[in-house]
Amino acid sequence: MNKTNIIKTIETNGFIEINYPDRLKKVIIRSFVNWKNFCALSKDIKEKFIFEKNGGYEKRLKKDNYDNKETFHTSIPGIKRFDRMKLLKNQTACLFLSDASTILKEVLPILENFTKQVEETFIIKKILSDIKKYPDCLSIRYIHYLPGNNISDIIGQPHVDKGGFTLHLFEDCDGVEYFWKNLWYPLPLNKNKTVLFGGLQLQLITKNSVKALCHRILATKKSTESGRYSIVLFTNFPSKPYYNKSVYGRSQNFPAGFNYTISFSEFTKMFARSKKMSAHEIS
Ligand SMILES: [Fe+2]
Numbered sequence: 001m002n003k004t005n006i007i008k009t010i011e012t013n014g015f016i017e018i019n020y021p022d023r024l025k026k027v028i029i030r031s032f033v034n035w036k037n038f039c040a041l042s043k044d045i046k047e048k049f050i051f052e053k054n055g056g057y058e059k060r061l062k063k064d065n066y067d068n069k070e071t072f073h074t075s076i077p078g079i080k081r082f083d084r085m086k087l088l089k090n091q092t093a094c095l096f097l098s099d100a101s102t103i104l105k106e107v108l109p110i111l112e113n114f115t116k117q118v119e120e121t122f123i124i125k126k127i128l129s130d131i132k133k134y135p136d137c138l139s140i141r142y143i144h145y146l147p148g149n150n151i152s153d154i155i156g157q158p159h160v161d162k163g164g165f166t167l168h169l170f171e172d173c174d175g176v177e178y179f180w181k182n183l184w185y186p187l188p189l190n191k192n193k194t195v196l197f198g199g200l201q202l203q204l205i206t207k208n209s210v211k212a213l214c215h216r217i218l219a220t221k222k223s224t225e226s227g228r229y230s231i232v233l234f235t236n237f238p239s240k241p242y243y244n245k246s247v248y249g250r251s252q253n254f255p256a257g258f259n260y261t262i263s264f265s266e267f268t269k270m271f272a273r274s275k276k277m278s279a280h281e282i283s
Pocket of ligand 1: 159160161215
């Protein structure tokens with residue numbers, strides 16, 4: 001097995017930083033502004049984009065046992081649904097959705113490079129071709145953690161993502177931390193770079209070599225006052241086994257780092273037959 005620097009880095013550090021091409025960086029920054037504008041719209045407008053299986057808007061609250069946040073989960077099929085509903089004519093509301101389409105195209109070279117390294121290192125076929133074949137396996141989630149809380153409160157519970165791998169495309173303030181070697185560290189925050197880390201499916205197909213990275217979000221001074229905006233890209237692997245959430249529950253229920261020391265035979269029991277994950281099953 002001849003490991004590339006990319007694979008060695010993610011195995012050693014838990015994540016890798018990747019430079020943005022200029023065009024992608026510009027559209028992500030524009031998309032952040034447009035997402036903020038969407039969040040400022042009235043409840044009535046936002047709820048027209050109601051969440052269904054392939055994405056949409058939803059607001060979740062701590063009182064219901066979720067993080068306090070509003071999110072918009074998007075994929076190409078999801079955007080097409082809103083297009084068919086004629087909702088995309090509301091320009092103010094939808095600018096970030098046309099940005100999402102552009103991001104999903106412009107990010108492909110980064111995904112191609114990473115998946116090629118995984119395929120070659122671990123002798124696995126069809127990761128990228130599957131993602132391309134099933135467009136809802138590539139999705140972007142726009143997130144707005146609501147203001148409030150106290151500085152250093154945990155506003156995003158520790159968890160691992162359940163799909164293939166995740167790119168943190170944009171954060172408007174620090175506060176994301178990752179758990180590694182029994183300690184919490186701040187995840188780098190750099191407008192010129194994205195952070196890529198593995199989810200449970202990547203840990204499975206690399207036979208425990210690339211760990212799904214445990215991460216959490218803490219409130220900062222800025223987020224307590226004006227909230228926290230971020231943009232995250234998820235991939236999932238439609239032809240690989242998926243984490244069996246209906247049996248094992250949310251990954252938030254496990255202790256941080258539970259998946260770092262688990263034996264591979266125990267780990268594989270947590271997965272079921274392959275299928276396309278719904279938006280709620282990815283993270
Ligand atoms: Fe996550």
